[in-house]
Amino acid sequence: MTDERALRADARRNRARVLEVAAEVFATEGLSVPVHEIARRAGVGTGTVSRHFPTKEDLLIAIMSTRLVKLTAQADELARREDPGTAFFALFVALVRAGAADCGLAELAVADRRLDDIGERAGADLCGRLQELLAAAQKSGDVRADVSYPDIRALMSACMARREDSLEPILAVVTDGLRRGPT
Amino acid sequence: MTDERALRADARRNRARVLEVAAEVFATEGLSVPVHEIARRAGVGTGTVSRHFPTKEDLLIAIMSTRLVKLTAQADELARREDPGTAFFALFVALVRAGAADCGLAELAVADRRLDDIGERAGADLCGRLQELLAAAQKSGDVRADVSYPDIRALMSACMARREDSLEPILAVVTDGLRRGPT
DNA sequence: AAACATACGGGATGGCCGTCCCGTTTGTCG
DNA sequence: CGACAAACGGGACGGCCATCCCGTATGTTT
Structure with a gap:
């Protein structure tokens, strides 16, 4: 090209x-x-x-964009094959695992501004998919209705802050919490 | 003095x-x-x-340390007057609210290294109280046993990332999640 | 009011880092 | 093998920021 x-x-x-x-x-x-x-x-x-x-940003984009594109594809795959709740949680966990294995990715995930701009909008695409899956999972009642997309982002970043081998407890806390109905 | x-x-x-x-x-x-x-x-x-x-750090200490001392006192108060679960969650929520109202405090909370060193160990004291309340609340069965203190720190920081007027949903997710038993 | 210590302002200094440039080296092709 | 374009290395530059310093100004005390 x-x-x-x-x-x-x-x-x-x-x-x-x-x-x-x-x-x-x-x-x-x-x-x-x-x-x-x-x-x-x-x-x-x-x-x-x-x-x-x-630019350092260019280097970052070169590294991250293919990964982000793959994750986006995975999101689409999930959206097509699974029910909304399963798809949303599967993507959430996949993103968390990706971030937990890669400090740089986790840092990107914290600062939405940067993630959105990475790789000719590859980041924005991925964020969009997550948002759509969230909306669908809330509509189907699999995720409590009162959480917003920024809440999800914050919770995702928190999980990414732990290392790969300590993910299970915090993931369980968050996913269980997300499933419960409001109040 | x-x-x-x-x-x-x-x-x-x-x-x-x-x-x-x-x-x-x-x-x-x-x-x-x-x-x-x-x-x-x-x-x-x-x-x-x-x-x-x-030093900039000195300025930061001057601002934060009295606040941290107050929060520590509040933690002691809670530990004395309430059952473990109530005390732990009350402190957790109080810390989150403090951080949500103050970007600087929230930033400190993310980087444990710095918080621990702030204000002649005022930060470390507070962290210690939180840790003790967590242990007590787990012993009494009010908090799921498999979460660790770093998990709590990560979840706290996530909540602090939201602003004061958007705290309720994410707080509900996290506190509900923390209460559930493992699997 | 004079004299002295204390405090002030803001420029100078030094470290860190991303980016750019240019004299030199090295792969490539006839 | 020779010549030329492409790529290399690392020093130079500029921006940002915390910290320090010193000539000047201002409270304070007698």
Whole structure:
């Protein structure tokens, strides 16, 4: 699409290596890691990073957007095959697990502004799906009617703050709480 | 205690004004507001701020510690007068309301490291009380046994992320969820 | 009212970081 | 193998911010 042909062999290798290292570093240490540090660990100069990804945001988008697109597809799949309640909770849990396994993703999930803008609206798409599933699950009575989408976002972020191996209790609390009727 | 006698009248006034302005700014815009900006709004120079509070952290401590001490006292009061479940949930809700009304406090609550260090351990004291009440409430069966203190912290932060006038639904979800037995 | 200490303002300093640039190196193609 | 374009590295730059410093102004005391 974007003239991949024009990339020299070493450039292609470096680009891939930067992506790989950045993905791991963002996942384990969060988004505040300096670009300089990513370059160092990838064994390239900062110039190389910023030529491939002019902006730190660009790098982030390159890493996250495919993942977000996959999750969106998963959301659509769920919406088609499952009843509203099952679909909503399945997506909720999938998102939480994704965030719990990746600090960077969890950070994105906290700041709605950024998530919405990531990857040519891939983030916004995903948020939209979650919102739709929430509405459907509330209509069918599977989720209490008085919670709003921002409530869901907040609860999701809270769960993502725990690590992968400690998710079950908090997930149980939240999903049980969401199922109960108001008052 | 700390030689208040030695403070000149204008100094005392400026100090109070800075505290007042900083408290409001932190509450409405969060902790990332530059010290420079607080000085500007207080109508003083940055030097004046940093003489009274050598560090931004010092300023934060001055604002938060009395509040934390009050909340700790409230926790003790609850522990003495109420049964474990009631006491735990009352403290939880009180903390959430405090955070929802104050962005700065909510930010502190997210980063346990900082809260623990605030105000000569005033933060740590409060965290300790919450932990004790949690343990008691779990022992008495009022809170499900499989949640951990970090789970509570995460859920608390999530609730604090909502504003004061939108608290009820998310609080209901979380408190209901916490009451249910495991599976 | 004079003299002294205290406090003031805001510019200077230094650290951190993202981004840009350019002299040098290296892959590529004839 | 030679020449040229493409890519590299890392230093330079600029913005942001907390903290420090010092010449000036102002309360305070006798």
